[in-house]
Amino acid sequence: MQTRYLTNWERVQLELIQAKEEGKDIKDYDEKVKSIENEPYENREKYSGALLDELNNLPVKDDFPFNEPNTLEEIKNNISEFPKMDICIDDEIIYDKIYGAWLGRIAGNWLGQPLESYSMTMGKNNIKAFLIEIGKLPLNEYIDFNLDDKIYRKFRLDNNLKKYSYNEGHSPEDDDINYTVLCLEIAKKYGKNFTSEDVAEAWLNNLPILHTCTAERVAYSNLCQLIMPPKSAIYRNPYREWIGAMIRGDLWGYINPGDPWRAAEYGYRDASISHTRNGIYGEMFISAMLASAYLFDNPIDVINTGLSVIPKESRLKVAIQDVINWSKIEPDWEKCLNKIYEKYGHYNTTHTINNACIVALSLIYGNKDFGKSICLAVMSGLDTDCNAATVGSILGLMIGAKKLPAKFIQPICDTAMTGVYKYNVVKVSDLAKETLNLIKKD
Known part of the structure; x- marks a missing residue:
């Protein structure tokens, strides 16, 4: 941060x-x-x-090959369907899925968190070399950073990683978890008709500004100057298409089982206080995927549902469709990853588009294997903790808590630390119960 x-x-x-x-x-x-x-x-x-x-x-040039609207009404006019599915699942199964999503998000975040900064500065090839050096390629578990000093020097690792431990009895604080918890608080306090202004108020009341980054930091500063949504997302904010909104979309999918469009609409209300265009689409994409993950067994179906709620001529949709098409002809995930870097590597390491491509790749090549999927997200580089958290959330919801591998879940001890007011140390099972209660209120 x-x-x-x-x-x-x-x-x-x-x-x-x-x-x-x-x-x-x-x-x-x-x-x-x-x-x-x-x-x-x-x-x-x-x-x-x-x-x-x-x-x-400045205006967009007339020959720009993409059509990327920014208002909800314009977005609705640029999509072809508003998917909704009948869902007949009892509370026990829904709870297991929600609990799995929370645990999966935390586990993925925890796996990728220590390599986040390293990945952004050193790149995916150095992650691979590092994992080879410590005998962890392919990655399939948490990394013990109690390593020889020679390795730290060779790979220019931050010495603070020596203190990184998976034996704390809880997961550490991170913005990838903070926002999911904060969205839960927003839904509890303001109900499902919450507005972007309600989101802004919740940020100011519950999250210290130094717990925010990039687009959220700018938007928060703008809000303090009474620059309200949607202007809070636009004013002097060059981070407006970065990954910040995409990591905030999970809760909206959790509480809208079988209704991807409504989940995406909630995501829009949340994203538009800090992001525009592809930044907003990123959150809508993730929210819709999670809403459909209650029902689908195939990750491709989940991804396609997410794509159905974002503009068909947007850079994000084209990029994700590229990943799907490449995966059909390329059995090697690394070769598909190289194509992502070749075509979309010009984006910042924390941009929505290239990181969403890695989320899609990890889901496709992970093929519903939770551990493999979150590890692919980390080995692929870029924003390792954000991507692994999102992949873990989607797979956790698809699979359910009972089927998640113990080696990733037991260290969490059903406990998470957050930077959100009133949620400093929380039981993950309680977060899942509160999420289920929101669904039942509908």
Whole structure:
């Protein structure tokens, strides 16, 4: 997690990339940004802010090959179906699935968390080399970081990892769990008709700002300045298509079994306070997948349901469809992964699109094997803890808690730490019970 302020100077450099990815003509803006680099701090911040506003207001070029609407109504007009499925499952089975989803999310997050920063700076090939060095390739369990100093030096690992332990009796705090818990609190307090303004209020009341990152950090800061949704997602926010919203979508799927569109709509309300376009689609995609995971046995069916609720001409949908098509002709998951990096490796390591591709790859090649699936998500690199958490959540819901492998679940001890007010140390089974209660209120 970041612990410092995000300066306008940092943001404007990222905004150049973001604006170009959105299909805007940024001609001459590279030079404009470069021209203020050596200005005194206050002047540089002032000029950077002005450039951020200019870049944000640029129109999308007429020849941009994608159609990426931002409002819910526009999104609805760009999808072909609003899936809803009949679900006849008793409370005991639903509870087992919900409990499995919570545990799966925590286990995946815990597996990927220690390698998150390493992956983003060193890349997937270094993860593979590291796992070979410690005799853990292919990865199939938690990693013991009580390693020789030579390994730490060779792979430039953070020495703080030596303190990383799976014997704490609970999972550690992480934003991937914080937001799922916070969404539970939102649904409990405001009901299923919650608004984006309710989400904003819940953030300010329940989550300290230094527990947020990138897009959420900017949106939080905007909210404190009374810049309300949807402007809170847009104002000087170059992170608006990064992964932050995608990791917040799980709860909306949990509480809408068999109703992917409604889950996606909830995801939209949540995402739109901090994200736009593909950032929003990422949360809708995950929410819808989880709503359908109650009923499907095949991960491809779950992925296709998620795709059905996002615009058909969006970069995200095209990218996920690429992964599906590659997987049909390529039996080797690493070769499929290489195709992802070749075509989508230009995105930031925490962008929605490339990380969603890894989620899809892990689900497809994992083939309903929980351990294999979350380990593929980690071995694939990029945002390892976010992707493994999402994959673990989906597989946990599909399989149910009773069938999850003990080696990943027992260390959790049914206990999680979070940074959310009133949920500092919680029983995972209690979170599952509260989730089930929300379904029964419907």
